[in-house]
Amino acid sequence: MTALDPKLTWRQYMTAQKQQPAPECDMRVAIAGSMTVEPLEPYLGAHLLGKKFKPQITVGPFNQLRQICNDHQAVLGEGPYNAIALLWRVEDLFPEMLAHCLESPAAVGKLLGEVKSLADAVSCLRKSFQGTLIVSTPPYPSMPGFQVLDVGQAAAGMLAYNVISQLWTREIAQLERVRLFDLHGLMLNAGIKQAHDVRKWQLYRQPYTETFWNDIGRILGRMIAAEKLSSKKCVVLDLDNTLWGGIVGEDGLEGLQLGDDFPGKAYRDFQRHLLYLKSKGVLLAVASKNNPDDAYEVFDKHDAMVLSRKDIAAFEIHWESKVESIKRVAKRLNIGIDSLVFVDDNPKEIGEVMERLPEVSCVTVPEELAYLPGLLAETEFFDIAEVTDEDRRRTEMMAADNIRQQTQETMSEEEFRKSLNLKIVVFAAQKQHMARVTQLINKTNQFTMTTIRRTQDEVEALASSNDSLVLGMDIKDKYGDYGLVGVSILKKQNKTCVIDTLLMSCRVLGRGAEDTFVAKLAEAARTLGCEEMRGKYIPTAKNAMVKDLYKRFKFTYDSQTDEWIVNLSNAPQTPAHIDVELRLSDKNAGSISASMV
Amino acid sequence: MSDALIQLFAEVLQVDPAELNDNSSPDNLKQWDSLAAMSLVVAIEEKFKVQLSTKEIMKMSTIGLARKTLQGKKVAL
Numbered sequence: 001m002t003a004l005d006p007k008l009t010w011r012q013y014m015t016a017q018k019q020q021p022a023p024e025c026d027m028r029v030a031i032a033g034s035m036t037v038e039p040l041e042p043y044l045g046a047h048l049l050g051k052k053f054k055p056q057i058t059v060g061p062f063n064q065l066r067q068i069c070n071d072h073q074a075v076l077g078e079g080p081y082n083a084i085a086l087l088w089r090v091e092d093l094f095p096e097m098l099a100h101c102l103e104s105p106a107a108v109g110k111l112l113g114e115v116k117s118l119a120d121a122v123s124c125l126r127k128s129f130q131g132t133l134i135v136s137t138p139p140y141p142s143m144p145g146f147q148v149l150d151v152g153q154a155a156a157g158m159l160a161y162n163v164i165s166q167l168w169t170r171e172i173a174q175l176e177r178v179r180l181f182d183l184h185g186l187m188l189n190a191g192i193k194q195a196h197d198v199r200k201w202q203l204y205r206q207p208y209t210e211t212f213w214n215d216i217g218r219i220l221g222r223m224i225a226a227e228k229l230s231s232k233k234c235v236v237l238d239l240d241n242t243l244w245g246g247i248v249g250e251d252g253l254e255g256l257q258l259g260d261d262f263p264g265k266a267y268r269d270f271q272r273h274l275l276y277l278k279s280k281g282v283l284l285a286v287a288s289k290n291n292p293d294d295a296y297e298v299f300d301k302h303d304a305m306v307l308s309r310k311d312i313a314a315f316e317i318h319w320e321s322k323v324e325s326i327k328r329v330a331k332r333l334n335i336g337i338d339s340l341v342f343v344d345d346n347p348k349e350i351g352e353v354m355e356r357l358p359e360v361s362c363v364t365v366p367e368e369l370a371y372l373p374g375l376l377a378e379t380e381f382f383d384i385a386e387v388t389d390e391d392r393r394r395t396e397m398m399a400a401d402n403i404r405q406q407t408q409e410t411m412s413e414e415e416f417r418k419s420l421n422l423k424i425v426v427f428a429a430q431k432q433h434m435a436r437v438t439q440l441i442n443k444t445n446q447f448t449m450t451t452i453r454r455t456q457d458e459v460e461a462l463a464s465s466n467d468s469l470v471l472g473m474d475i476k477d478k479y480g481d482y483g484l485v486g487v488s489i490l491k492k493q494n495k496t497c498v499i500d501t502l503l504m505s506c507r508v509l510g511r512g513a514e515d516t517f518v519a520k521l522a523e524a525a526r527t528l529g530c531e532e533m534r535g536k537y538i539p540t541a542k543n544a545m546v547k548d549l550y551k552r553f554k555f556t557y558d559s560q561t562d563e564w565i566v567n568l569s570n571a572p573q574t575p576a577h578i579d580v581e582l583r584l585s586d587k588n589a590g591s592i593s594a595s596m597v
Numbered sequence: 598m599s600d601a602l603i604q605l606f607a608e609v610l611q612v613d614p615a616e617l618n619d620n621s622s623p624d625n626l627k628q629w630d631s632l633a634a635m636s637l638v639v640a641i642e643e644k645f646k647v648q649l650s651t652k653e654i655m656k657m658s659t660i661g662l663a664r665k666t667l668q669g670k671k672v673a674l
């Protein structure tokens with residue numbers, strides 16, 4: 001694809017926007033750099049359009065990063081912006097000092113002081129700006145003494161660059177919710193020569209080729225979108241010729257290709273990537289046509305297996321169709337069919353799944369096996385803004401779920417609920433909960449009344465306001481800890497409490513958790529001084545399961561406002577078998593408001 | 598007159614092609630600022646599949662001069 005296409009897309013969109021009396025916009029982004037960054041606008045814009053946003057992009061003035069950090073509204077305009085992205089290069093900001101670094105170690109120290117001070121400026125901006133904040137790594141400098149082909153001169157330049165880059169990365173990583181965009185890495189990926197256009201640098205102080213700006217636009221677009229969009233949750237894997245080479249039922253354990261030599265190495269490296277995805281909270285599942293004993297034997301006995309049985313959240317090993325297996329995986333893990341990625345080497349299986357389950361993203365094992373390890377690395381399926389503790393423990397929690405399910409099958413519903421020893425805490429969300437709360441807000445599709453998506457900053461603002469309450473729900477039972485699995489946002493309007501958001505992870509339904517949550521919302525509303533509670537059901541393609549939720553809890557429907565209303569004197573009660581606690585007291589005294597000062 | 602080059606300038610500068618002619622230059626067209634100049638170079642290179650040298654870019658101070666440069670590079674306009 002040529003670089004022309006995104007630019008054309010963007011130009012057409014901009015022309016259409018200009019013809020609107022009040023153009024719609026749901027994503028305001030400001031970009032600025034130590035160099036000319038105007039060429040980025042159409043590429044970033046087109047990539048955001050591709051993610052179904054209606055973007056508006058403001059380009060900040062040339063080389064005014066510090067001014068932007070000090071007072072972004074004065075330099076960029078009021079916005080309000082959903083995201084600001086800042087790109088910088090050491091050679092633009094500190095050219096003289098950088099040149100001195102090649103001769104004297106003392107100069108390096110001085111330059112580090114400047115870099116630290118720039119990081120402090122970013123920290124300042126973080127406090128005054130509520131949206132997504134992205135800053136680049138400094139790319140390896142383009143200036144005398146730093147040229148890669150300057151034979152014999154590598155050490156001084158490398159040493160200086162490495163300490164600068166390391167200090168910057170460490171400082172930025174320490175700041176909360178400042179996303180680091182690896183411009184340096186992207187430049188290496190493209191190739192230093194391929195990324196630069198020296199003519200444009202000389203003429204316009206614009207260092208990069210159009211192709212490289214397109215690369216930058218794509219990655220920034222993904223980073224910005226990851227804050228708002230939900231990613232895929234599970235990879236469903238075939239076994240034979242996908243996780244290992246060969247067919248276990250025919251070749252036997254010893255005949256499989258899996259180990260340190262190609263092609264076994266390609267499969268092994270692919271498994272390593274899958275394990276990495278698991279550490280980010282992606283679930284792994286298996287869908288294989290095999291004899292279960294043969295397949296399990298590989299997991300249990302093959303020395304070269306990287307994945308073990310406990311890394312797999314759901315096994316579907318039998319001779320039924322992959323379509324059926326995939327549906328069962330979604331059901332067992334309680335996730336939407338559209339949050340699955342299916343990997344198989346057999347084009348027929350892929351074809352059948354694509355046809356019958358078009359929501360599933362399908363990936364075929366490549367003919368060239370050397371590409372297998374990177375197969376999922378270069379996709380956007382698993383773009384996650386921030387990995388939470390719940391993510392890291394997800395597979396273990398799923399394992400506890402399986403034990404619960406087996407117990408449930410042997411007992412009556414009532415007995416089962418009592419036997420769980422459910423312990424629920426509903427609490428005013430604090431600073432440490434914000435990442436997880438935001439994640440649930442943005443990825444819950446089924447048990448959600450309004451499906452209103454928000455950024456972490458928006459959630460924090462609501463949590464620190466006196467007129468609203470952000471509640472989280474933690475659930476534990478005798479089999480394990482589910483963690484934070486429910487979120488509600490209440491807004492006080494005089495004597496009325498509006499349920500802006502009410503959602504839960506589907507994994508915890510059917511135990512009385514939803515009854516408990518609604519009962520505790522009513523109690524929280526009473527402590528806010530309210531007399532009634534109102535909430536909407538906003539239907540989407542996926543949330544039909546909560547259509548009658550308010551009705552079930554004896555809310556009455558007001559067709560005028562399309563709201564469900566309940567008088568708090570008459571609100572639902574907590575079910576008897578549940579140990580439940582409501583903690584609201586540390587609201588406002590908590591660390592959220594303190595950290596904002 | 599309106600040809601592929603005028604169309605390209607009109608599109609990049611966001612002006613009516615009727616307002617443009619071979620004498621159009623940064624001096625008589627406020628949309629043609631230095632950032633627009635950069636976009637024009639990119640658009641010309643991509644549309645006509647040519648690579649311009651800095652010397653050629655510097656000389657393109659009117660649409661007519663741009664046309665001359667491109668014709669010199671055997672671009673059919």
